[in-house]
Amino acid sequence: MSVLGKKSTGEKIFDVFNIVLMCLLTMAFLYPVLNVLAISLSASSPVLRGEVTFFPRRPTVKAYENIFTNKYIWRSYGNTIFVAIVGCVLGLIMSSLAAYPMAFGDFYGKQVYSFMILFTMWFSGGLIPTYLVMRKLKLLNTYWALIFNFLAPAYYIIILRSFFVGIPISLIESAKLDGANDFVCLTRIVLPVSKPVLATVALWFIVGHWNSFLPAIMYLNDRNKYTLQVVLHDIVLQASGKLYDIDAAVHAGEGSMVIPQQIQNAVIFVSLIPMLIIYPFLQQYFVKGVMIGSVKG
Amino acid sequence: MEVTGVERQKKISQPKVNHKKVRAKIWADRYMYLMILPVVIYFVLFHYWPMLWLRIAFYDYKILKGFEGSKFVGLKHFKSFIQSPDFLNIIWNTLYLNLLSLAFAFPAPIVFALLLNELAAGKFKKTVQTISYLPHFLSMVVVVSMIKNILSPSIGIVNSIMKNMGMEEIYFLGEAKYFRPIMIISGIWQEMGWGSIIYLSALSGIDPELYEAAVMDGAGRFKQVIYITLPGIAQTIIVMLILRIGTLLSVGFEKVYLMQNAYNLSVSEVISTYVYKRGMINNNYSLATAVGMFNGIISLILVSLANSLSRKYTEISLI
Numbered sequence: 371m372s373v374l375g376k377k378s379t380g381e382k383i384f385d386v387f388n389i390v391l392m393c394l395l396t397m398a399f400l401y402p403v404l405n406v407l408a409i410s411l412s413a414s415s416p417v418l419r420g421e422v423t424f425f426p427r428r429p430t431v432k433a434y435e436n437i438f439t440n441k442y443i444w445r446s447y448g449n450t451i452f453v454a455i456v457g458c459v460l461g462l463i464m465s466s467l468a469a470y471p472m473a474f475g476d477f478y479g480k481q482v483y484s485f486m487i488l489f490t491m492w493f494s495g496g497l498i499p500t501y502l503v504m505r506k507l508k509l510l511n512t513y514w515a516l517i518f519n520f521l522a523p524a525y526y527i528i529i530l531r532s533f534f535v536g537i538p539i540s541l542i543e544s545a546k547l548d549g550a551n552d553f554v555c556l557t558r559i560v561l562p563v564s565k566p567v568l569a570t571v572a573l574w575f576i577v578g579h580w581n582s583f584l585p586a587i588m589y590l591n592d593r594n595k596y597t598l599q600v601v602l603h604d605i606v607l608q609a610s611g612k613l614y615d616i617d618a619a620v621h622a623g624e625g626s627m628v629i630p631q632q633i634q635n636a637v638i639f640v641s642l643i644p645m646l647i648i649y650p651f652l653q654q655y656f657v658k659g660v661m662i663g664s665v666k667g
Numbered sequence: 668m669e670v671t672g673v674e675r676q677k678k679i680s681q682p683k684v685n686h687k688k689v690r691a692k693i694w695a696d697r698y699m700y701l702m703i704l705p706v707v708i709y710f711v712l713f714h715y716w717p718m719l720w721l722r723i724a725f726y727d728y729k730i731l732k733g734f735e736g737s738k739f740v741g742l743k744h745f746k747s748f749i750q751s752p753d754f755l756n757i758i759w760n761t762l763y764l765n766l767l768s769l770a771f772a773f774p775a776p777i778v779f780a781l782l783l784n785e786l787a788a789g790k791f792k793k794t795v796q797t798i799s800y801l802p803h804f805l806s807m808v809v810v811v812s813m814i815k816n817i818l819s820p821s822i823g824i825v826n827s828i829m830k831n832m833g834m835e836e837i838y839f840l841g842e843a844k845y846f847r848p849i850m851i852i853s854g855i856w857q858e859m860g861w862g863s864i865i866y867l868s869a870l871s872g873i874d875p876e877l878y879e880a881a882v883m884d885g886a887g888r889f890k891q892v893i894y895i896t897l898p899g900i901a902q903t904i905i906v907m908l909i910l911r912i913g914t915l916l917s918v919g920f921e922k923v924y925l926m927q928n929a930y931n932l933s934v935s936e937v938i939s940t941y942v943y944k945r946g947m948i949n950n951n952y953s954l955a956t957a958v959g960m961f962n963g964i965i966s967l968i969l970v971s972l973a974n975s976l977s978r979k980y981t982e983i984s985l986i
Contacts, residue, residue, distance in 0.1 A: 378887060380887075380889075381887065381888050384785075384888070385785075388782055388785055388786065389786070389791075391782065392782070392783075392786065392791075392795045395779075395795070395799070396794070396795050396798050396799070398856065399798050399799055399801055399802060399856070399860065400798060400801070401817075401824075402802075402813035402816065402817060402856075403801065403805075403813075405813070405816055405817065405824070406812075406813060406816065409816065409822065417822055418821065418822065420821060420822050420823070420824075420826070420827040420830075421827075422822065423824055464705065464706065464709060467702050467703070467705060467706055468703070468706040470702060471699050471702055471703050475696070475699050475703075476696075477692075477693075477696040477699045477700065478689070478692065478693060478696075483703055483707070486707070486710055486715075487706075487710065490710065490714045492966075492967050492970050492971075493718075493963055493964075493966075493967045494714065494717065494718070494963065495714070495715075495716075495717025495718045495719075495720055495721055496717070496721070496942070496956065496959035496960065496962075496963055497939075497942055497943060497946060497947075497955070497959055498720075498723075498942065498946040498947075498952050498955045498956045498959060499717035499718070499719075499720035499721055499723070499956060499959075500713070500717045501946070501947070502717075502720050502723070502730075502952065503712070503713065503716050503717050503720060505730075507712070518709075518713050519713075521709060521713070522706065522709060522710075551698040552698035552699055552701075552702055553698060553701075553702065556702070577804060580806070581804075581805070581806030581807070581808075581809075582806075583806060583807060583808055583921050583925075584920055584921055584924075584943075588947060599806055599808045602806075602808050602809070602812070603808045603925070606808070606812045606815075607808065607811060607812060607815070607925060631816075631822055634812070635816070638809055638812050638813075641806075641809065642805070642809060645804045645805065648804075649800065649801065649804045650797055653797060653800050656800070657864050
């Protein structure tokens with residue numbers, strides 16, 4: 371729309387200013403991530419002198435050698451992948467089951483049913499009562515606590531419902547005349563045409579589980595069951611790498627010392643890899659999801 | 668007499684007919700009910716059962732003794748929370764952090780979307796957008812670790828720039844006065860790009876003919892922004908603003924908790940971290956639940972207020 375008409379000098383100056391500003395912002399968005407990578411790959415002396423910014427200085431992979439042999443990090447990685455995948459699959463199933471009756475149902479109690487779901491967006495039992503329920507159900511120190519804690523958020527159900535509402539109801543009615551029940555309609559008609567929104571919600575589940583920290587510190591107390599964010603927190607922010615047999619001093623040799631900062635940043639970067647791979651390819655789905663969410667049915 | 672008799676007959680027989688119809692309808696919808704069954708069980712167990720547990724706020728709840736062994740104390744925990752010296756402080760910390768974020772972090776994605784909109788469509792614009800979403804995908808643990816890197820007196824870029832300019836180095840995380848600016852600036856960094864999506868989609872919905880007409884009238888780009896672009900997204904801005912009101916008394920737990928240390932506790936203790944510490948660390952479940960419930964009820968009032976405001980001014984009900 372800015373190509374219409376001739377540009378005045380002021381507008382040209384603005385364009386240049388805008389492009390420069392956007393370049394600076396892009397650098398600001400990227401800097402912390404590049405900095406993590408650069409520190410993890412640099413030798414210790416440039417790190418300690420504060421010389422490492424965008425790019426590694428005197429590159430070395432010592433920090434990575436150090437953590438790749440660490441069983442706690444691998445295990446927490448595996449644990450997180452397990453929770454993310456199981457949580458995502460079960461979450462998708464439960465959210466679809468919840469959304470279909472809201473979109474196509476015309477049954478007694480539908481109002482109550484919808485209210486039951488929507489009300490949880492406004493009010494919840496909160497931290498401690500939820501914890502006590504998990505305790506009562508004997509789910510403490512199991513992954514089920516993490517999965518049930520984030521199984522069918524009302525917001526995701528609404529997103530799915532908004533998408534389902536756009537599917538012609540005649541498709542479902544004619545299938546029912548052919549003797550199909552609602553489960554068949556959901557799996558054979560609704561879900562196949564809802565791939566974009568299912569992809570969006572699936573990714574929200576995966577990213578949500580991957581990044582979640584509070585439920586993990588609340589519900590897990592066995593170091594072998596910890597998820598990645600807990601281990602990351604202990605190593606980086608509590609500087610208690612010793613808990614996980616990460617001890618920089620052990621690997622300190624002549625002139626090739628590995629300092630905590632290198633190891634910490636290597637762990638951060640390793641934890642980021644799946645997100646960095648996922649997000650550029652799939653951000654379009656996320657963007658679509660935000661837009662579906664903004665157009666409430 | 669006859670009429671009333673017929674009427675009476677109707678009154679008696681009507682429910683019978685309805686009853687049959689109802690049963691037939693329920694039977695016809697049996698798969699629907701089967702479908703909502705697991706959902707209802709899940710919501711009852713994991714959302715509504717915890718709400719029942721809120722009653723421990725009125726007991727001196729002992730986890731090993733259950734309700735039978737615990738004493739009913741009425742509003743004791745609410746009173747002791749409101750009368751405690753922490754009360755005003757943590758409410759203020761929570762509210763102030765939100766007000767600062769409303770003043771600075773709320774407009775950031777709007778400005779960013781407007782500036783992006785002024786870029787010619789193409790690779791550059793797409794790249795900037797894609798990169799701007801990146802921080803949204805990072806966990807709070809990672810974000811706080813990055814803040815620690817950047818602000819570190821020994822290895823961080825901020826202090827090394829300051830040293831080059833001849834200034835004293837500062838341990839930013841060790842001083843309470845820097846806590847709020849760090850929270851807000853990093854919050855803008857995290858959500859500016861992602862938050863702009865909704866405004867960009869509103870911007871793409873503006874009729875291009877409006878701009879053409881404005882150019883005919885000799886309006887420059889600045890005037891186009893003021894008279895066409897901004898009014899075009901005003902509705903979206905208002906809805907987002909109203910939504911934000913509902914969350915004025917809630918601050919996400921994770922980032923604040925991870926940023927907290929002994930030096931900044933006076934400004935960084937918010938409701939959610941207070942609840943966590945009282946409940947999960949001190950095992951004072953009843954007090955923690957009372958505080959959480961207090962917060963939940965105020966938030967519920969704020970959200971209902973926001974919803975009715977929205978219904979009134981934008982004809983959009985948020986739920």
